[in-house]
Amino acid sequence: MITLLTILISNCCAEIRPDSLSPRSTDTIHLSYTVAPANDWNALFIRESGWFGGDGIFSIPLNGVDTAGAADSTLLLFSDSMTGTIRDGKLQPDIAMIHNSAAVLKGNEPLKKNISFWWNAGPAALFEPHTPAAIKDDYYWLGDGFVNPAKGNDIYITAYRIRNISNRDFGFAETGNAFIVLPAGSKPPFTRHRQLDTPLFLPGANNENSSFGAGIFVNTRESGAPAPDGYVYVYGIKGQQKEVLVARVLAADIEHFERWRYWNGQQWVTDIQQAAAITAHASNELSVTPLKDGRYALICQVDGMSPVVGLRLGLSPAGPFGPVINIWECPEVKENKHFFVYNAKAHPNLSRPGELLISYNVNTFDFFNELAIQPQLYRPRFIRLIFQ
Numbered sequence: 452m453i454t455l456l457t458i459l460i461s462n463c464c465a466e467i468r469p470d471s472l473s474p475r476s477t478d479t480i481h482l483s484y485t486v487a488p489a490n491d492w493n494a495l496f497i498r499e500s501g502w503f504g505g506d507g508i509f510s511i512p513l514n515g516v517d518t519a520g521a522a523d524s525t526l527l528l529f530s531d532s533m534t535g536t537i538r539d540g541k542l543q544p545d546i547a548m549i550h551n552s553a554a555v556l557k558g559n560e561p562l563k564k565n566i567s568f569w570w571n572a573g574p575a576a577l578f579e580p581h582t583p584a585a586i587k588d589d590y591y592w593l594g595d596g597f598v599n600p601a602k603g604n605d606i607y608i609t610a611y612r613i614r615n616i617s618n619r620d621f622g623f624a625e626t627g628n629a630f631i632v633l634p635a636g637s638k639p640p641f642t643r644h645r646q647l648d649t650p651l652f653l654p655g656a657n658n659e660n661s662s663f664g665a666g667i668f669v670n671t672r673e674s675g676a677p678a679p680d681g682y683v684y685v686y687g688i689k690g691q692q693k694e695v696l697v698a699r700v701l702a703a704d705i706e707h708f709e710r711w712r713y714w715n716g717q718q719w720v721t722d723i724q725q726a727a728a729i730t731a732h733a734s735n736e737l738s739v740t741p742l743k744d745g746r747y748a749l750i751c752q753v754d755g756m757s758p759v760v761g762l763r764l765g766l767s768p769a770g771p772f773g774p775v776i777n778i779w780e781c782p783e784v785k786e787n788k789h790f791f792v793y794n795a796k797a798h799p800n801l802s803r804p805g806e807l808l809i810s811y812n813v814n815t816f817d818f819f820n821e822l823a824i825q826p827q828l829y830r831p832r833f834i835r836l837i838f839q
């Protein structure tokens with residue numbers, strides 16, 4: 452059932468706006484919209500053979516145009532993924548977890564006949580680390596990516612290099628950050644890709660690490676951005692408070708890290724160590740999307756793994772952003788006390804005009820026991836945010 456929500460929240464922002472854009476609306480408080488489950492997209496990922504679960508789900512329009520209704524084909528990226536067979540509601544012996552996978556969806560409608568899933572034989576992850584900084588048994592979780600016309604339409608994907616450090620739950624750590632570059636026109640399983648280490652990961656004391664790749668906003672004419680400035684905005688997350696950082700670079704300079712700039716709260720600077728939070732209480736994956744009225748919508752899971760999908764309204768791709776507007780309470784955590792939800796984000800190219808299609812992930816603290824009971828729990832869920 453669609454519920455009309457008109458949110459009135461007190462503003463708490465007094466930051467300097469980092470860009471010279473002049474949005475038609477400067478209101479970071481109010482938004483009128485409806486929201487409802489996107490059951491057609493939810494059904495797309497209910498599967499009983501091959502790929503049947505995963506988290507992440509970043510979407511990259513393969514024509515490079517990231518606006519509603521413009522997608523002809525979309526590359527979907529997943530991190531930890533489940534493959535195998537479900538028969539009569541039960542997992543079969545061939546099930547396996549791999550560290551990343553992908554899918555290609557033709558068109559922009561959630562039709563099962565138009566989607567194909569990809570991983571390597573084994574089963575094994577689609578992308579394994581082989582940069583100079585990688586060591587044996589490291590693996591990749593995938594971040595956001597984009598098609599770069601300034602680099603011959605190659606696809607740039609951010610990748611977090613992960614290392615297991617114990618056998619306990621959440622017994623892993625990020626140890627670095629890389630770009631995976633897919634040559635223009637390449638097809639899955641992308642055997643011709645290249646990888647390069649990046650300086651976009653900063654280790655910190657007491658788990659206050661910073662890493663970029665949580666979301667990418669391509670603010671160029673080619674992407675269909677309404678107020679293009681030519682920059683690619685790359686968002687990062689810092690520490691336990693899930694502070695949001697932002698860097699930007701001209702699309703042609705994507706591999707020249709000395710030309711990247713980081714927002715320090717007042718201006719763009721060359722020192723990544725000076726990157727300042729533009730907001731907090733976000734999630735390790737998020738999105739920033741321009742709205743028709745000139746504002747920007749930052750979509751995230753509030754506080755990383757809370758049941759709330761949140762939206763903040765901003766005045767530029769780097770803020771200032773207003774307070775959280777709670778747009779959705781994920782029902783899965785009420786249905787099962789072992790479940791948690793995380794990493795909400797928008798998919799503009801898969802959205803209808805006047806809407807934002809938003810996904811979030813579902814997981815469990817008792818993974819394999821719960822998966823045996825509900826084999827299809829570990830898949831993305833979708834909602835539609837419809838602007839009034």
